[in-house]
Amino acid sequence: MTKKFEGSDQVSLDLLKRMKESEIESAFDRYDLQQPQCGFGQLGLCCRHCQMGPCNVDPFGRGPRRGVCGADANTIAARHYVRIVAAGAAAHSDHGRSVAQLLIAVARGEAPGYRITDTKKLFEVARVFDVSTKDRKIEEIAEEVGEMALAEFGKAYGTQKFATRAPINRQKVWEKLDVTPRAIDREVTESMHRTGMGTDQDYNNLIMQACRTSLADGWGGAMIATELQDILFGTPKPTRGTANLGVIKEDEVNILVHGHEPQMSEMIAVASTDEELLNEAEAVGANGISVAGVCCTANEMLMRHGIPLAGHMKMQEMAIATGAIEIVTVDIQCVMQADVDVSGYYHTKMITTSPKAKITGAEHIEINDENAYEKAKDIVRMAINNYPNRDKSKVFIPKGSKSQLVIGFSHETIKYMLGGKFRASYRPLNDNIMNGRIRGVAGVVGCTSSTVWPDQQPYMELVKQLIANNILVVQTGCAAAECGREGMMVPEFMENAGDGLREVCEAVGMPPVLHAGSCVDNSRILIACSEMVKEGGLGNDISELPVAGACFDWMHEKALTIGHYFVTSGVFTIFGTKTPVAGAPVVDKLLCEGLEDIVGAKWAFEPDVNKMAQLMIDHIEKKRDALGINVKKERKLYDMADRRALEVEGSTVQAGCEPGIAHSHQKKD
Ligand code: NFS
Ligand code: SF4
Numbered sequence: 001m002t003k004k005f006e007g008s009d010q011v012s013l014d015l016l017k018r019m020k021e022s023e024i025e026s027a028f029d030r031y032d033l034q035q036p037q038c039g040f041g042q043l044g045l046c047c048r049h050c051q052m053g054p055c056n057v058d059p060f061g062r063g064p065r066r067g068v069c070g071a072d073a074n075t076i077a078a079r080h081y082v083r084i085v086a087a088g089a090a091a092h093s094d095h096g097r098s099v100a101q102l103l104i105a106v107a108r109g110e111a112p113g114y115r116i117t118d119t120k121k122l123f124e125v126a127r128v129f130d131v132s133t134k135d136r137k138i139e140e141i142a143e144e145v146g147e148m149a150l151a152e153f154g155k156a157y158g159t160q161k162f163a164t165r166a167p168i169n170r171q172k173v174w175e176k177l178d179v180t181p182r183a184i185d186r187e188v189t190e191s192m193h194r195t196g197m198g199t200d201q202d203y204n205n206l207i208m209q210a211c212r213t214s215l216a217d218g219w220g221g222a223m224i225a226t227e228l229q230d231i232l233f234g235t236p237k238p239t240r241g242t243a244n245l246g247v248i249k250e251d252e253v254n255i256l257v258h259g260h261e262p263q264m265s266e267m268i269a270v271a272s273t274d275e276e277l278l279n280e281a282e283a284v285g286a287n288g289i290s291v292a293g294v295c296c297t298a299n300e301m302l303m304r305h306g307i308p309l310a311g312h313m314k315m316q317e318m319a320i321a322t323g324a325i326e327i328v329t330v331d332i333q334c335v336m337q338a339d340v341d342v343s344g345y346y347h348t349k350m351i352t353t354s355p356k357a358k359i360t361g362a363e364h365i366e367i368n369d370e371n372a373y374e375k376a377k378d379i380v381r382m383a384i385n386n387y388p389n390r391d392k393s394k395v396f397i398p399k400g401s402k403s404q405l406v407i408g409f410s411h412e413t414i415k416y417m418l419g420g421k422f423r424a425s426y427r428p429l430n431d432n433i434m435n436g437r438i439r440g441v442a443g444v445v446g447c448t449s450s451t452v453w454p455d456q457q458p459y460m461e462l463v464k465q466l467i468a469n470n471i472l473v474v475q476t477g478c479a480a481a482e483c484g485r486e487g488m489m490v491p492e493f494m495e496n497a498g499d500g501l502r503e504v505c506e507a508v509g510m511p512p513v514l515h516a517g518s519c520v521d522n523s524r525i526l527i528a529c530s531e532m533v534k535e536g537g538l539g540n541d542i543s544e545l546p547v548a549g550a551c552f553d554w555m556h557e558k559a560l561t562i563g564h565y566f567v568t569s570g571v572f573t574i575f576g577t578k579t580p581v582a583g584a585p586v587v588d589k590l591l592c593e594g595l596e597d598i599v600g601a602k603w604a605f606e607p608d609v610n611k612m613a614q615l616m617i618d619h620i621e622k623k624r625d626a627l628g629i630n631v632k633k634e635r636k637l638y639d640m641a642d643r644r645a646l647e648v649e650g651s652t653v654q655a656g657c658e659p660g661i662a663h664s665h666q667k668k669d
Pocket of ligand 1: 295296312313334447448477479516519520
């Protein structure tokens with residue numbers, strides 16, 4: 001059955017057509033070639049954890065019901081699930097570890113080219129880590145914060161320090177279940193151990209380990225990545241940017257930065273402004289040097305510096321197939337090996353920069369903390385020298401394919417935007433949720449993948465339905481890149497929002513769809529939820545908030561880990577795919593029903609985007625009912641709001657308006 005979604009991604013369709021004409025294979029072709037994909041794998045019922053296997057379990061009872069060791073469907077599916085969560089946690093966290101190492105190197109003066117940018121954030125993290133700031137040099141504080149962060153990965157005792165930022169009641173839920181994450185590496189290692197042959201063979205116990213490991217990501221490794229990157233590269237503030245393949249310049253040297261860690265891309269961006277290199281670019285006939293991003297590196301660069309975003313995960317081959325890329329540099333995660341082949345059809349050079357990620361056929365130039373700027377300059381120079389090799393007849397940059405967007409909505413920004421510079425607070429957001437202008441908040445995050453053909457745009461449709469129902473949308477990852485590319489992240493898009501949400505967006509001047517960053521930056525959403533609880537009026541735990549999370553087509557294991565830490569943090573989360581444990585309905589029931597009684601939130605898997613939106617809306621309304629904020633208040637004669645409205649002649653504030661964002665219209669209070 002073909003799914004009908006909003007819009008069509010013409011740019012991607014044009015590029016895919018072009019690739020086909022040039023006989024370049026795309027991930028979409030390879031996806032077709034993989035059909036039909038293994039049914040056991042799709043059901044989560046394939047186990048290869050020991051040499052007696054691989055074992056498959058037949059969910060229809062016609063074949064084996066157990067593996068050679070006796071593992072049943074529940075055990076096999078739950079073990080598989082835990083391994084996905086552990087792999088995702090490992091990916092985000094290893095990224096976080098590199099940032100901690102870089103912070104230490106910068107503090108010790110061993111990383112030329114980098115600096116400490118946000119001391120306010122440094123002090124905030126120092127406070128959480130119990131690092132003294134009194135009468136100490138910034139470098140001293142930064143070094144100790146870096147060391148403390150590094151210790152979070154392997155400490156012998158205690159639990160994750162950032163977990164103390166969660167509301168007290170949430171922490172109590174975790175303590176009671178004994179899922180407060182210990183050292184990050186320990187949780188990942190223990191997950192691998194428990195899921196091997198012959199260890200943990202109780203699906204309930206396995207899913208609890210998935211809870212603990214996912215929290216080690218969200219409130220551990222991923223949060224360390226976000227917070228320490230903010231210290232080093234700056235906490236994002238609202239900035240204008242551009243997105244889509246049209247950001248690639250026909251007459252400039254183009255460098256595509258792809259991957260996840262900003263360490264590499266930040267230096268390439270700096271090197272691209274080097275006077276000497278700009279002169280060299282001019283000497284080869286180029287009008288400048290242009291850097292554009294793909295995947296989460298793009299989100300990082302866009303959020304902090306407004307550096308254009310060429311595309312999200314499933315567009316990486318298309319970006320190279322514009323034929324106008326001199327160099328594509330990659331570090332870690334979500335990089336397709338096929339990029340080497342696509343590059344090979346053009347003059348494009350592909351360069352790997354991380355010792356953790358080499359790709360056969362790509363050139364390796366290692367970038368580390370000490371040599372980053374020099375190596376980045378070398379790479380930019382290589383791109384310049386490659387510019388004359390560009391075959392103009394192969395260049396294809398779809399015309400008009402460039403969208404404007406406003407980005408940079410860190411949780412601090414949201415606080416400032418809503419509360420104002422002098423009284424930054426979540427009070428106005430909570431008040432507007434309580435008075436019903438905003439019904440709730442939805443996180444729409446995660447991947448794009450080759451399982452969805454570009455004539456379908458599920459993220460657009462989902463987000464449109466949510467904002468039309470007065471739900472404020474916060475986005476990260478490739479889902480954010482997709483909606484940003486489609487022009488949904490500008491204040492003008494508020495005309496698609498419901499009346500209440502539009503009123504708030506108008507008063508504050510913000511889009512109804514907020515870009516909060518890369519996938520590790522989902523930790524910003526965890527903090528925002530915690531702040532909403534602490535602000536008061538919306539219950540005493542994240543699980544009481546009228547919020548929901550969604551990802552349509554998750555691709556990388558990281559996305560499932562994110563989903564699981566949101567659920568374990570108390571947020572109803574829905575993915576637009578089939579359940580990853582479809583072959584074990586009992587485990588599926590635990591994820592999609594049972595967990596609600598245990599952690600206060602549950603999963604849903606629903607491939608129909610309309611049903612997905614409705615489930616989120618229903619959930620948010622259910623939470624509003626439980627909070628008692630859906631009850632219409634009885635009007636008193638001349639209540640506070642009436643008096644205010646009378647006092648403010650000519651003001652746009654209406655009678656009945658409660659304290660909130662719209663008060664920024666008031667001339668006096
Ligand atoms: Ni997230 Fe970023 Fe995109 Fe998915 Fe990959 S780029 S870390 S995993 S595909 S959203
Ligand atoms: Fe088969 Fe059990 Fe070995 Fe898995 S662990 S491959 S189910 S024998």
